[in-house]
Amino acid sequence: MNIVVLVKQVPDSGAERTLSAGDNTVERSSANNVINEMDEYAIEEALKIKEAHGGEVTVLTMGPERATESIRKALSMGPDKAVHITDEALHGSCAVATSKVLAAALGTLNADLILCGAESTDGRVQVMPHMLAERLGVAALTGARKLTVDGSQLTAERQTDEGYEVVTAATPAVVSVWDTINEPRYPSFKGIMAAKKKPVQTLTLAELGVAADEVGFAGATSAVVEFAKRPPRSAGTKITDEGAAGEQLVAYLAAEKFV
Structure with missing residues (x-):
């Protein structure tokens, strides 16, 4: 089975994240950039499917040159090769x-299965799997907590607030996963060394047949108009027990509509 995993490099969610004052985009140049957490679960699921059914796993990334760091980290987990779409015109897309x-890139890879995280920790829009499935004309199984492969048939348990739904589709298909689907493996020293020699193909917009004015700020359908830091937390209400603390507490809770 030919599996492609979408991987995005994002600022570490454990550190402070900011927007650039120059163009209102996510500040990445000075951030501690890592693989999007959800994508690591997609990589692990791809490797498990390869181990059970054979085939090849390709990592696909769109991002600046420094995204190569995350590509090598992904390859150290076990995928066979990677494709890196990089072009200065992509900034602001x-x-x-x-x-x-x-x-456009996936159209050249002939994937049977496209795996990705359910969301990215920087954008958190959760629309990419659906958009890709629509553009490629294939099925989308989103929010999977479990995925079963039987030949060309896919069965997924789709996680919901109330429990889960069982959905099926035939390959080729796009599947997005949550962090409940597996436990990603840690790269071994052997895997880290092997990743340095694995092939990484670089593609530009021209090679994909996409015009520069269709992407970046010129082709954007949405943009951040302005932003501001979260205001500091104000001091809370303090109640001192001088005999009527219970009444004061109930009055406060009632005023805030908690009771």
Whole structure:
């Protein structure tokens, strides 16, 4: 089975994240950039399917040159090769433009299964799997907590607030996963060394047949108009027990509509 895993490099969610004052995009140049957490679960699921059914796993990334760091980290987990879409004109691309570029690259890879995280920790829009499936004309099984492969048939348990739904589709298909689906493996020293020699193909917009004015700020369908830091937390209400603390507490809770 030919499996492609979408991997995105994002600022570490454990550190402070900011937007650039120059163009209102996520500040990445000075951030501690890592693989999007959800994508690691997609990588692990791809490797498990390969181990059970054979085939090849390709990592696909769209991002600046420094995204190579995350590509090598992904390859150290076990995938066979990677494709890196990089072009200066991509800066400022919205989700719609991003899906167009990724779909163009996926069209050259002939994937039976496309795996990705359910969301990215920087954008958190959760629309990419659906957009890609629409552009490619294939099924989308989203939010999977479990995935079963039987030949060309896919069965997924789709996680919901109330429990889960069982959905099926035939390959080729796009499947997004949550962090409940597995436990990603840690790269071994052997895997880290092997990753340095694995092939990474670089593609530009011209090679994908996508015009520069269709992406970036020029082709964006949405943009951040302005932003501001979260205001500091104000001091809370303090009640001192001088005999009527219970009444004061109930009055406060009632005023805030807690009771």
